[in-house]
Amino acid sequence: MIRTVMVAALALACVSATAEARPRHYRAQPVNHCVETGTVLHPVCGSTSFSVEKINTSRSDRRGVPDRRVVATSFGGGGIVAYARTQIGNGAIYGRRNLWCARFMNYVLERTGYRGTGSDMARSFASYGRRISGPQVGAIAVMSRGRRGGHVGVVSGVDAHGNPIIISGNHNRRVAEAVYPRGRVYAYVMPAD
Secondary structure (H helix, E strand, O other): OHHHHHHHHHHHHHHHOOHHHOOOOOOOOOOOOOOOOOOOOOOOOOOOOOOOOOOOOOHHHHHOOOOOOOOOOOOOOHHHHHHHHHOOOOOOOOOOOOOOHHHHHHHHHHHOOOOOOOOOOHHHHHHOOEEEOOOOOOOEEEEEEOEOOEEEEEEEEEOOOOOEEEEEEEEOOEEEEEEOOHHHEEEEEEOOO
């Protein structure tokens, strides 16, 4: 009886709350992921101090990204993540109109000084580089889509539940950063030198 009354009271409180008191659901926004690197030049922020600068990922700024290799940061494949982040929001500009996640991954690897697989198949990354046991920033995550093939992207973080946050091409027809269920990833690999 007490439990029913408490549930009813909680439901009434939630329904009667003003719009300002209710949780807001925001569209995903670009996140500042620059790291403090001391006296080392950060590849994206360009900072040589301990200050952290915001990465501007507006469409107009991405068009002017210089054609230079990005240096990996000290914690792994951070250069790959930083460069992939500059592409967020871009559509199928990597040579294909469909099934272009692997092409995007190869593009990012080549731009950051690594050799890719040269294949348009996501599963080609399962046997690429050095296999690791779990998500790590800069690792390549290879995912299954059942009979529909696979998907591939670079790990940019891990959420509170252990699910990888991945930047990938062809996510709703554009480059996007999103959380994927950890059970969907069947291989994590670090890029080959």
